[in-house]
Amino acid sequence: MPGAMRGIPAAAPSAPRAPSFDQCLAASLFALLALLPLLSHGIASSYSLLVGERAVIFAIAALSLELLIGAGGLVSFGHAAFLGIGAYAAGIAASHGLGTLCLALPAALAASAVFALATGAIAVRTRGVYFIMITLAFAQMAFFIATSLAPYGGDDGLTWPTRTMVLGRPILKDQLTFFYVCLALLVATYLGVSRLIASRFGRVLRGLKDNETRMQAIGFTPYLYRLTAYVIAGTLCGLAGFLLGNQAEFVSPAYMHWQRSGELIIMVLLGGTGTLYGPMLGALAFLLLEEALSRLTEHWKVILGPALVLTALFASGGIAGAIAACRRRRAAPRVPVTLPRLVHHLLDAGLEPARSWRRAIRRRLLRPAHLFKRGAHRARAACEPATLALGRGLQALPSLAERGLRTSVERWWRR
């Protein structure tokens, strides 16, 4: 993916740089989120704030996964385990009356880090589909351990006695405060991850994704860097888990279910890997879609599923990819980013996928004859082994029947 470059100028002299387009987009996203409490004032304000909180928390989780997928090339299918572990660690601490910030938060982070270190030490030795399977396996282990934690609710989950206390006061209980705390942590995560990716360490990680052999030949041991990245990403996701548990004042094994891990991957891919604003937008878009569709019908997954398939088919770069494509198209003269232009870009970015989708749909779907022919061909090819086997079976049937008949006759005769 060209995303490996991530807009870092190659020969950057250490002169101060103007913020890049990506950074501007992220900043305006944060600004919009910060305005949410004002916008949602009035109608069902606390509910929309609740959705906003979830979006912000999942954006943190998506950022941590992007560190693995986008920078490290490690597609983890067990990332939700860290959500659960962070929430369980803080929840268990709270249930023993240790629900203060200076205990619960370190507990959540440390538990996630330890789990990441222990499982990563094995998982990071594998690549590709094996890495996917092994992370999934570890997450399922965590899931089943959680369901068997009888003292802490087992299957039913654990209700926290209270949200995490700050200096003995229930500061996080206030919804507005909690929202802004989550948002501040998201901004901090974004800054941290973007520095990390551009740092020496991040450069090695990106290099390993690009060409492992070359990196080994110049003296880097892949294992150490990948394991470190895995632990960092796991810890960050543990932070998201801590917040998620706080928001619901509840944690259940469902937090770690493999479906949740899949959703996290979808958020990253829907938003577009290779940028940092992509996964954040992806988390936002996913949760809003889920929210809007579940209001529409009970069977919202029937709509969401095909929508995601279409995204994968027609907009493989996700939202970020669509934005980048439309920027490339109008990039001819280089213009500084100003607020009106930014608004224009944003509007355009919203329209562009629609335009390209329309084109793509016209091209690929509205040629039914062609599509049908290809489909029929594929179906035939797919059925071929089955037809062959069936044919052989039919051919063999008479002789089998004959043999069966003969043996039974012989047996009867001998008796």
Add this chain to the structure above:
Amino acid sequence: MKRAVLKLDALSKSFGALRVAEAIGLEILAGETHAIIGPNGAGKTSLINQISGALAPDKGRIVFEGRDVTWMSMAARAHLGFARSFQITQVLRHFSALENVALAVQARSGSSFRFWQAAAGEAALNRAAMRSLDSVELAARADTPAGSLSHGEKRRLEIAIALAQAPKLLLLDEPMAGAGIEETQRLVATLKSLKGRYTIVLVEHDMQAVFALADRISVLVAGRIIASGEPQAVRANAAVRAAYLGEAT
């Protein structure tokens, strides 16, 4: 007599029934350019892979400056001073040419477990990388993504990366492979400028280039070294002519 930088001691390797190295003994002297030639499938690349650590030998020892490195990883050997180019170009396609080289500098200067400072802004790394690019005449292409460089440029970039490692031993696996006539001449000129400054092991098919560059030549046929010595002696060697140059004796 010059001191030997690298000693191969009865190195053997086979893939199933195929023997790619049979008791290879070889000494590479400090500062020399040692070419390894041989027909296709003779085991030249396997030999380079064993020396650089990409492939483990079945038997034998590899001694580098008095240290047994036989079982060291490729990365560990790189830190000792091994640098190599590959028969099939291995560069970081999505990184600029400069960053490709800067990473090699980064690998040998300070820890890479630094998480905050932007690596692309480290002037010391970029300066050293630029010098290295300049020595292979790629400075003008510093900002181009390595994936968009021409084939010949990629070959030179690989050499620049190797040079940035400040190598004590340069392993070049067919640096001229796939390059056009003009590019080959350019590469030969580049390698000539390195000759004498580095200890080089050169695997190459282009005989003109080999005879222009090598101080000594070893001929590898079916995993065995059948001749080793000065270019003129090798050229005159009857066994080499029979087995390799395909001439009847």
